[in-house]
Amino acid sequence: MKTLYLLRHAKSSWKDPGLADFDRPLKGRGRRAAKAMAGHMADRGWRPDLILCSAAARTTETLALLDGRLGPRTPRLVDEGLYMAAPARLMEFVNGQDDGAASILMIGHNPGLEQFAVRLTGGAEGDAFTTLRQKFPTAALAVLRFAVGAWRDVGPRGGRLEAFVRPVDVMEAAEG
Secondary structure, eight states: OEEEEEEEOOOBOOSOTTSOGGGOOBOHHHHHHHHHHHHHHHHHTOOOSEEEEESSHHHHHHHHHHTTTSSSOOOEEEEGGGTTOOHHHHHHHHHTSOTTOSEEEEEEOTTHHHHHHHHHHOSOOSHHHHHHHHOOOTTOEEEEEESOSSGGGOOTTOEEEEEEEOHHHHHHHHHO
């Protein structure tokens, strides 16, 4: 069994219009959302064995806000090839991972991350899939499980969407 966590980076700042897209940092709301999602993941015991993260500023800052909440320092690969990657490229990254990792957290960008999640789950039904199809907002997390023993065997329609969590849901629950 393999588990793939797909996390879209938290909300980024557009404060500096001269800044390249790759270099945009998180805004305050994004930092709060990333911390809330990190707490939610820790509370649920969702701790990846490996982290794959785009090298963009907003994804690496999102990753930094997860550190310390998901257990001991998790091995990670920060790679420019994940920046704005299409689903086929994301699949290459996942399929190329060592099978010693039972779970992977991938931190990336839309539209590729949302398309990748939909492709992996195929025509799944239920509230989580419906919500995911409507919008994969910043700092949202999709949890997919695959009945395979090797990452190379993960493919389209092979995953089951276990959960789709938006930061607004987590933050509202914490306030309630």
